[in-house]
Amino acid sequence: MSAGGEYDCIVIGAGVQGSFTAYQLVKKKRKTLLLDQFVLPHTRGSSHGQTRIIRRAYEQDFYTHMMEECYELWAQLEREAAVRLYRQTGLLVMGPESSESYQQFKDTLQRNKVPMVLLTSDNFSQHIPHVHLAEGDGALVDTSAGVLYADRALRTVQGLFQRMGGVIRDKEKVTDIKPGPVVTVSTSAGVYRAKSVVITCGAWANSLLAPTGLQLPLKVVKINVCYWKEKVAGSYDVKRRFPCFLLTEGEESKEHIYGLPSNEYPGLVKICYHMGSETDPDQRDKQTDRSDIDILQRYVARCLPGLDPEPAVVESCMYTLTPDRHFVLDCHPVHRNIVIGAGFSGHGFKFGPIIGKLLCELSLGDVPSYDLSPFRIQRFQAKTKSAL
Ligand SMILES: Cc1cc2nc3c(=O)[nH]c(=O)nc-3n(C[C@H](O)[C@H](O)[C@H](O)COP(=O)(O)OP(=O)(O)OC[C@H]3O[C@@H](n4cnc5c(N)ncnc54)[C@H](O)[C@@H]3O)c2cc1C
Known part of the structure; x- marks a missing residue:
């Protein structure tokens, strides 16, 4: 029937x-x-997947404003279902101090009085071990950010x-x-x-x-979801309070690179490139371009010396992009x-x-x-x- x-x-x-x-x-x-x-x-x-980043840090006020209520709605859902869906880790935002993007993140947080900590090149490594901050890069932490259990x-x-x-x-x-x-x-x-x-x-x-x-003018891209092995187990884990991070732009690329502390696969840190190659959603696995992984490998080798610069696990996901990314x-x-x-x-x-x-x-x-x-x-x- x-x-x-x-x-x-x-x-x-x-x-x-x-x-x-x-x-x-x-x-x-x-x-x-x-x-x-x-x-x-x-x-x-x-x-799909076990984790996503939650943050107030945005380049545009309207997202930061929406996140105010959204955090409350996530907390309500946790209470209603008696489950834990969020772990606060903070989000480290890094990027060229002089760039528009980094400044917009900083300004949005300051304008909206979002709790944050500004780091300097002198105290950076004391707070964030095993990360190399590039010359001329600024760094701040959106302290209420964290990981959602997706x-x-x-x-x-x-x-x-x-x-x-x-x-x-x-x-x-x-x-x-x-x-x-x-x-x-x-x-x-x-x-x-x-x-x-x-x-x-x-x-x-x-x-x-x-x-x-x-x-609609939508473009679908395949994302290689990469997990990188710690050389010394625990270097980037929760106990050391390692945050999620986002690099607005860097030597390797103009797109964001982002990472989450070791969680779903102990000893492996998830780090992805915020762009991929175009795909038909029904043929996702036929898209085998790895140029995003090459970019990540160069970044990991240069800035995350505690990780093996070869992904240990690569999974797949898709973004559906609008021209303005809104x-x-x-x-x-x-x-x-x-x-x-x-x-x-x-x-x-x-x-x-x-x-x-x-x-x-x-x-x-x-x-x-x-x-x-x-x-x-x-x-x-x-x-x-x-x-x-
Ligand atoms: C690697 C990766 C990392 C990300 N990290 C973050 C992050 O840290 N923080 C963050 O906020 N966001 C993040 N995102 C983005 C976020 O995950 C997506 O924006 C979100 O999951 C999109 O959800 P959706 O419901 O629109 O799409 P989907 O989850 O794809 O849901 C669409 C559903 O529609 C169904 N469907 C399609 N066609 C039909 C049909 N004809 N009939 C019936 N059903 C149909 C599909 O089967 C699918 O289940 C990330 C995304 C990826 C890929």
């Missing part, structure tokens, strides 16, 4: 953003269905959603969306109808949007009961609870809690027009 049914809202895509949106909707007593094409949990999207967070929010009556149907690929006052969603197993639909399909967003007549949080320009959360550009996990709240507000027609102008679809259309 084929599946089907009527819902207040259908959320398509059970990564971090879809799962938090579904959770918010069911909390508001909406009959909600959460669909995913794969059996959950899976490692084919962008939300897989556990997804399990938790999906579990709470189900406990409150939400329905998850995995291994059910959405094959068609028919817009209208009631939206019809066809999947590999059946046909569903709902007053509103939220599309949170990560790297597959444009495939899902095609039947609605919309395409998210898409908006209603469909024609079909207003279709809401889109997309283009999280490699930095969306920490915002999961607040994005869930915002997408829920959009799907219910409520006034969003934040100014969503940086995230509107129209910003791409305006650019296209002026370029013509």
Whole structure:
């Protein structure tokens, strides 16, 4: 017998953003269905893996402002489910003192009175052992930053959603969306109808949007998630209070390099390059470019002398990038009961609870809690027009 049914809202895509949106909707007593094409949990999207960085340090005030409430929402979730999802480590931000990017991080933190510590080249190694600070680089620590337990967070929010009556149907690929006052969603197993639909399909967003007549300027890249072995076990671990870190730009590249202390694989430190090579999300593992790993190897050899400069483990993940690297949080320009959360550009996990709240507000027609102008679809259309 084929599946089907009527819902207040259908959320398509059970990564971090879809799962938090579904959770918010069911909390508001909406009959909600959460669909995913794969059996959950899976490692084919962008939300898998054990850890993500959470931070207030941003170049733009609007992210720092959103993080204020977001930390509170993460803490609420921890209390509600009685699980630990966050470990405070601090985030070390490094970058050329004279560069715009480093200055923007510093200014945003100072302007918003976020607790932070400025380090100098004299006291740096005393606070941060086994890291070489490049000549001319500034360093500061966003002290409230830390690590989120990503897989556990997804399990938790999906579990709470189900406990409150939400329905998850995995291994059910959405094959068609028919817009209208009631939206019809066809999947590999059946046909569903709902007053509103939220599309949170990560790297597959444009495939899902095609039947609605919309395409976003999204680029999907494969990220090589690299883990590096400590030469002396424990040099970069929690007991020594080693922080997460972010290098805004360096000798090796203009893109960020970021790292997290040894956690999921004891003795291995996760360090990644904030860019990868373009891929089709269904053919991710056919993308075998390793130029990002070459960049990381040079950086590790130069600045992290306590690590073996050859990754011990390489896993895969994907970023879905917008041209300005800001998210898409908006209603469909024609079909207003279709809401889109997309283009999280490699930095969306920490915002999961607040994005869930915002997408829920959009799907219910409520006034969003934040100014969503940086995230509107129209910003791409305006650019296209002026370029013509
Ligand atoms: C290596 C790496 C490190 C990162 N580090 C950080 C970090 O430190 N801090 C941070 O804040 N963020 C970080 N991010 C970014 C963050 O993880 C992503 O922004 C976030 O996970 C995106 O979530 P999503 O729900 O949009 O996408 P996804 O998790 O990919 O979810 C989309 C879901 O939609 C489903 N789907 C697609 N098509 C269909 C269909 N037709 N039918 C049904 N289901 C469908 C997919 O199967 C998938 O489960 C990192 C990302 C990567 C890759």
